Amino acid sequence: MQNPVEGLDGRAGLEEGEDSQLRPQAPDAQASSQNSATEGDHGNVPQSCPQDSGRPAAPGTLATPGSQAAPGSPSPGSTVGSGAAAEEAAVIPHSEQATLVPGPSGDAASTGNRSLEFSVTVPFRTAVEADMARRSLVANAHPQQVMVQQEFTANDSILAVRWTTDDPFLFRISINTFLDQLSLVMRNIQRLEFVAVVKRGRGRSRES
Amino acid sequence: MELSGEYVGCDGEPQRLRVSCEASGDADPLQSLSAGVVRMKELVAEFFGTLVEQDAQGLAEDPDDALDGDDEDDAEDENNSGRTNSDGPSAKRPKPAS
Numbered sequence: 001m002q003n004p005v006e007g008l009d010g011r012a013g014l015e016e017g018e019d020s021q022l023r024p025q026a027p028d029a030q031a032s033s034q035n036s037a038t039e040g041d042h043g044n045v046p047q048s049c050p051q052d053s054g055r056p057a058a059p060g061t062l063a064t065p066g067s068q069a070a071p072g073s074p075s076p077g078s079t080v081g082s083g084a085a086a087e088e089a090a091v092i093p094h095s096e097q098a099t100l101v102p103g104p105s106g107d108a109a110s111t112g113n114r115s116l117e118f119s120v121t122v123p124f125r126t127a128v129e130a131d132m133a134r135r136s137l138v139a140n141a142h143p144q145q146v147m148v149q150q151e152f153t154a155n156d157s158i159l160a161v162r163w164t165t166d167d168p169f170l171f172r173i174s175i176n177t178f179l180d181q182l183s184l185v186m187r188n189i190q191r192l193e194f195v196a197v198v199k200r201g202r203g204r205s206r207e208s
Numbered sequence: 209m210e211l212s213g214e215y216v217g218c219d220g221e222p223q224r225l226r227v228s229c230e231a232s233g234d235a236d237p238l239q240s241l242s243a244g245v246v247r248m249k250e251l252v253a254e255f256f257g258t259l260v261e262q263d264a265q266g267l268a269e270d271p272d273d274a275l276d277g278d279d280e281d282d283a284e285d286e287n288n289s290g291r292t293n294s295d296g297p298s299a300k301r302p303k304p305a306s
Contacts, residue, residue: 115218116215116216116217116218117215117216118213118214118215118216119213119214120211120212120213120214120248121211121212121213122211122241122245123209123210123211123229123241124238124241125237125238129238168256168259168260168263169256169260171256171259172252172253172256172257172260175252175256176249176252176253179245179248179249179252180249182245183242183245183246186238186241186242186245187242189238190236190238190239193238
């Protein structure tokens with residue numbers, strides 16, 4: 001009884017061998033899937049029969065397509081990577097364009113910059129008056145120093161003021177403001193003199 | 209007594225504004241100076257008003273430069289059309305030979 005069973009097993013093995021030979025010839029996906037199925041079958045058969053263990057070459061040959069499939073999967077990955085690289089390459093020019101755009105405008109802005117100066121000299125009667133005016137005007141000039149640079153100098157009885165900026169419009173605003181403040185300072189000086197005269201008059205009247 | 213102003217532009221050439229503040233008779237010198245300041249303010253407004261207008265006109269002229277650039281592009285187009293015309297005869301020459 002054992003002999004008939006062995007005979008049947010032998011035939012089954014031969015059929016499987018033929019299938020395995022045919023399947024490698026077909027490189028289609030179906031063949032690959034069948035190969036994987038066959039690999040499973042071969043894995044089971046050797047465990048049951050020692051003769052099947054004598055056919056490990058077939059699993060070896062079938063294993064080769066599997067190994068080929070493994071590199072097949074990375075190849076799409078590599079293509080995906082190349083696609084990503086292409087996207088990165090595509091993105092880089094945009095970033096470069098973005099970086100390039102302000103460059104010329106920045107250069108244009110730098111070439112457009114020019115330094116302008118305006119100075120005024122005010123002759124007071126005494127050095128004291130000139131110094132009083134300078135102190136008052138400097139205190140009021142702080143808020144304006146952001147866009148327009150101002151320099152106040154008192155030399156004896158002469159007050160000199162100099163502005164430096166790149167925009168003529170700011171020049172006009174700053175100088176007009178200065179002249180308005182200068183007028184106020186002069187009025188204050190006149191009032192101080194008037195008060196001083198009055199006090200002197202009162203002192204003399206008391207003495208008499 | 210003189211109240212003076214000086215402007216130095218990008219060309220480095222100075223332009224001066226002067227206001228005389230002479231006290232007449234017994235007039236207070238400080239009061240004369242105050243009047244001079246008012247006069248100087250008027251001169252400054254007039255001077256910088258003109259300067260700002262000139263600057264604005266200078267900026268307005270920039271688009272004209274762009275138009276000049278367009279003219280150059282048109283000239284290049286004409287040159288290209290000339291090249292295409294020259295290509296025509298060269299293409300025609302092989303035909304008579306065959």
